[in-house]
Amino acid sequence: MSVLAADANGLDTAEIKKLQADLVDWDVVNENGMDILEKMFKFDTYLACLDFARSVGRMAEEFDHHPRLVVEWGRVSVAWWTHAVSGLHTNDFIMAARTDRLG
């Protein structure tokens, strides 16, 4: 199942800024020349971190769009980007908003 936009065009800087403004605390980070959308989620326990990572991962699987999840003591970093455009696509912002609903 996928309800994500199917076009494979990357976003330009103005489009990224506009979409980013609709999100809370998501940073656009340049990593090895590629823009990614990243946010840190904090939790009181390690098990809460694991549960959140699993929830995000299962949601990702449902939409067949997979983030990088970094689980550490007390926090989980979630990073979205789109391999096919070597950067950010509208879908990444949709997935970021969905991620917030799980946090």
Add this chain to the structure above:
Amino acid sequence: MSVLAADANGLDTAEIKKLQADLVDWDVVNENGMDILEKMFKFDTYLACLDFARSVGRMAEEFDHHPRLVVEWGRVSVAWWTHAVSGLHTNDFIMAARTDRLG
């Protein structure tokens, strides 16, 4: 519950090399001036990655020693180090061996 060694001394290079030789495919990586013990585990599906990360995380919680888990499409990176010694402790190698049993 903890069956890990309780002393808080870091390991020197010779001790690290000796312990590393008992493990398969674990790399000692210097990250921001600190040695960490890292291995990449590959899987065919994203759900298998999530399940492995959860298994390692639950084992970590049991021993109260928590790794960094990086979950990406097809792979999970596990990194052990000991905050109290700003580097590697015997416990990290014990936990690496335990991690291998879950992979």
